[in-house]
Amino acid sequence: MTSHFIGKFLTVLLLVNVFAAKTVADDVYRAKRLGPEDLAIIVNDADPLSVKIAEYYQTKRRIPEINMVHVRFTPSAVSMPRLEFEKLKAAVDRATPARVQAYALAWTKPYRVDCMSITTAFAAGFDSAFCSTPCSPTKPSAYFNSNSRQPHGDHKLRPAMMLAGLDFEQVKRLVDRGVASDGTFPRGTGYLVSTSDKARNVRAGGYSEIAQRYLGSQFDLRLVRADYVKGKKNVLFYFTGVKNVEALKTVRFVPGAIADHLTSAGGDLLGNSDQMSSLRWTEAGATASYGAVTEPCNYPQKFPHPGVVINRYLAGETLIEAYWKSVAWLGEGVFIGEPLAAPFVAKHVPSPENSIQ
Helix, strand or coil, X not given: CCCCCCCHHHHHHHHCCCCXXXXXXXXXHHHCCCCHHHEEEEEECCCHHHHHHHHHHHHHHCCCHHHEEEXXXXXXXXXXXXXXXXXXXXXXXXXXXXXXXXXXXXCCCCCEECCEEHHHHHHHCCCHHHCCCCCCCCCCCCCCCCCCCCHHHHHCCCCEEECCCCCHHHHHHHHHHHHHHCCXXXXXXXXXXXXXXXXXXXXXXXXXXXXXXXXXXXXXXXXXECCCCCCCCCEXXXXXXXXXCCCHHHCCEEEEEEEEECCXXXXXXXXXXXXXXXXXXXXXXXXXEEEECCCCCCCHHHCCCHHHHHHHHHCCCCHHHHHHCCCCCCCCEEEEECCCCCCCCCCCCCCHHHCXX
């Protein structure tokens, strides 16, 4: 990761006072989170694993049949060329019901479209403004830390998350954790880990402000000065900045947990670099993670803001809403996980109209 420290204004804006202008704690707001009828599954019919994942997820989350969007492409490469993607995206747009607000992508390859992550490309369309020239800002997200409950209606954006894993069993466990988390209100612990890796530790500048917010609350949020945590149980959040995270096998995540590491190539899901793939988090038991697919440099805006995702998740947003709203410049990062996990809201009982048709 290129060491490129940003200006004081941007650092303060993103790392210190994100809570001042937004609140998410009213019952009407909680009741309007995204549900199965708001999510479409994009399935690659040329990929048997994608088909199997999509069928399983549709059954577990009772996604309506009309929300199943079928495409066909060769799933051999980790990156899809822009022209091929644009044809695919046009077909997806035509097939997506108007009420759909978000996507689940039922595959692991590809996870990139030229210079963009595939989740942002499906969410907003291919746009080179979301990509860096080396070490530069990118197009901001209007969805960042917003109270929007209809991202497509409000921002012409359909947040996307990959149901990704090395095999079906990994994805099945991921989905099962997300579903099991609903309405559990877990008494887990969050870890904000400040490491010795100066270039990757840039989010730590805002950790004290985040921790201060939760002092005296029932939620246990801990600031740790170390390169990793070890032997911890009931982990709900784990945010760090490091090339590779050690001792993950000793950590026990609760269903619905979110975890990521700020580094240049975490979104290289199949591990073709010397940096840890974000899939290692979900393999270890997290329910979602995030990683860069191209060199982002160490702009904290290009990575999840721990304060935003914690605040919004605890307030009852679904995982995809809380996580997507935590990234200000999201063009180069890929989201993986179970989109509809909602640990902090009463369990959703689908109505007959939301059932599989």
